[in-house]
Amino acid sequence: MSDVGSTGLDVEDVDLLVVGGGKAGKSLAMDRARAGWSVVMVERDKVGGTCINVACIPTKSLVGSARTLLSARHAARMGVAIDGDPSVSLEALRHHKESVVDGMVSSHESMFIASAMDFVLGTAGFIAPRTVEITTGDGRSRVVRGREVVINTGTVPAMPNLPGLADADVWTSETILQLESLPETMIVVGGGYVGCEFASMFAVFGTQVTLLQAGDQLLPREDPDISDAVADILTDQGVDVRLGARATGVHREPGHGEVAVTLDLGGEVGAQELLVATGRAPVTAELGLDAAGVRLTESGFVDVDDHLRTGAEHTWAAGDVAGSPQFTHASWNDFRILRENVTGGDAVTTGRLVPYTVFITPELARVGLTETEARAQGHGVKVANLPAASIPRAKTLHETVGMWKVVVDAETDQILGAALLGHDAGEVIAAVQMAMLGGLRYQKVRDAVITHPTMGEGLNLLFDTLGEART
Numbered sequence: 001m002s003d004v005g006s007t008g009l010d011v012e013d014v015d016l017l018v019v020g021g022g023k024a025g026k027s028l029a030m031d032r033a034r035a036g037w038s039v040v041m042v043e044r045d046k047v048g049g050t051c052i053n054v055a056c057i058p059t060k061s062l063v064g065s066a067r068t069l070l071s072a073r074h075a076a077r078m079g080v081a082i083d084g085d086p087s088v089s090l091e092a093l094r095h096h097k098e099s100v101v102d103g104m105v106s107s108h109e110s111m112f113i114a115s116a117m118d119f120v121l122g123t124a125g126f127i128a129p130r131t132v133e134i135t136t137g138d139g140r141s142r143v144v145r146g147r148e149v150v151i152n153t154g155t156v157p158a159m160p161n162l163p164g165l166a167d168a169d170v171w172t173s174e175t176i177l178q179l180e181s182l183p184e185t186m187i188v189v190g191g192g193y194v195g196c197e198f199a200s201m202f203a204v205f206g207t208q209v210t211l212l213q214a215g216d217q218l219l220p221r222e223d224p225d226i227s228d229a230v231a232d233i234l235t236d237q238g239v240d241v242r243l244g245a246r247a248t249g250v251h252r253e254p255g256h257g258e259v260a261v262t263l264d265l266g267g268e269v270g271a272q273e274l275l276v277a278t279g280r281a282p283v284t285a286e287l288g289l290d291a292a293g294v295r296l297t298e299s300g301f302v303d304v305d306d307h308l309r310t311g312a313e314h315t316w317a318a319g320d321v322a323g324s325p326q327f328t329h330a331s332w333n334d335f336r337i338l339r340e341n342v343t344g345g346d347a348v349t350t351g352r353l354v355p356y357t358v359f360i361t362p363e364l365a366r367v368g369l370t371e372t373e374a375r376a377q378g379h380g381v382k383v384a385n386l387p388a389a390s391i392p393r394a395k396t397l398h399e400t401v402g403m404w405k406v407v408v409d410a411e412t413d414q415i416l417g418a419a420l421l422g423h424d425a426g427e428v429i430a431a432v433q434m435a436m437l438g439g440l441r442y443q444k445v446r447d448a449v450i451t452h453p454t455m456g457e458g459l460n461l462l463f464d465t466l467g468e469a470r471t
């Protein structure tokens with residue numbers, strides 16, 4: 001204890017104070033604790049953060065169930081007989097998801113202990129620069145000041161300002177994961193990646209899903225041809241995809257009757273349950289950031305520069321709350337940048353290539369620029385397209401749905417970006433990413449000897465459609 005703060009509590013001084021135990025924060029806390037720093041990490045309720053508790057890990061566990069169910073339904077075409085109709089039960093799904101999540105939470109607990117950091121389950125709020133007051137579940141308080149401080153408090157589901165929504169007992173991406181029911185009918189509001197993933201998964205499980213998207217395409221960041229192909233896949237899975245369908249109000253009959261959503265074009269849709277998937281809001285409101293001297297951007301995220309520095313001295317932010325791309329791997333890369341910078345380094349976020357995968361079945365994997373973005377940036381482009389059905393491996397598996405697309409700079413032959421929609425695309429995109437990171441001309445990938453028959457081999461075929469002379 002070094003001195004007494006304005007709260008009357010002793011102030012504990014540590015080398016590193018991490019507020020919020022997300023991917024970047026927990027990784028840095030363990031790393032620095034192992035390096036001998038004194039570290040306090042405060043987490044208000046989710047050991048291991050959002051990803052393992054209520055986001056990537058539980059959803060991908062359930063996407064795995066949906067994928068397995070689809071495979072079982074199509075087993076006959078692979079020459080495998082399955083007696084009866086393959087199906088899922090809510091209880092078994094919940095058990096599967098919880099066993100994965102619980103296993104990861106408990107391995108995090110062990111890793112936190114092994115690192116020798118001081119992991120505090122409590123809520124932190126700043127009371128002065130680099131200084132937080134932590135309130136723990138048992139009502140006790142601690143005041144901790146960090147020589148270095150990292151804010152990694154993440155995001156939570158954003159609720160749109162829709163009349164009636166607050167009283168309609170709707171689901172968010174977090175509450176739906178409690179899996180209290182597998183409804184016969186469900187509306188999903190929001191056609192971004194979270195909305196598409198849940199729509200696909202629940203449709204495969206047997207729910208009749210209506211997906212409402214205000215704009216004129218799903219996944220608005222993607223090229224229209226890719227979004228159209230995604231919409232076709234969801235439609236084939238039984239999802240009623242409604243584009244240009246802006247929700248204007250929500251109403252649920254008392255006593256948990258059906259929920260109804262009114263649309264700006266007129267009319268309404270009804271279902272047993274409603275999932276709201278309209279984006280994520282940064283967790284900053286109760287952090288006391290004014291006291292820390294930390295500013296927010298206009299959209300409410302912590303304002304950081306390309307070194308992840310806030311305006312306050314020795315105070316950093318990382319992950320979703322810092323406006324980084326909202327993916328766990330981006331937050332993990334923020335950790336690497338902070339690991340450099342809190343020890344006097346000079347690492348930056350500028351120019352990093354952040355791929356992502358939308359885990360519908362089959363998946364959409366993306367890296368780099370879309371065709372639309374490349375043209376808007378003034379690139380002359382060559383565009384290659386390949387139906388997934390042309391890939392021998394896809395044929396052997398009867399996994400022929402989807403299309404692959406790559407955008408190449410017409411002058412330099414450098415790969416600018418790719419959208420791979422199809423079986424195991426999330427694995428193959430890493431190869432395209434490596435080629436981009438290595439600055440390879442596309443001909444190098446086209447002419448690489450790739451194992452036959454794999455989905456990766458499709459890259460030879462994809463680039464071959466550009467029809468240039470061999471290198």
Ligand SMILES: Cc1cc2nc3c(=O)[nH]c(=O)nc-3n(C[C@H](O)[C@H](O)[C@H](O)COP(=O)(O)OP(=O)(O)OC[C@H]3O[C@@H](n4cnc5c(N)ncnc54)[C@H](O)[C@@H]3O)c2cc1C
Nearest residue numbers: 020022023044049050055124153154319320326327328331
């Ligand atoms: C449904 C869904 C599916 C997703 N799927 C994927 C996917 O497949 N792949 C992918 O890469 N990304 C996915 N994401 C995004 C990914 O989950 C996030 O980008 C990632 O978890 C962000 O991590 P973070 O480091 O910003 O912090 P988080 O993991 O969000 O951690 C922040 C932590 O801070 C804590 N906290 C907040 N305030 C305080 C406070 N005052 N005091 C103490 N603690 C506090 C919170 O409890 C939380 O645990 C998904 C998101 C959702 C919603």
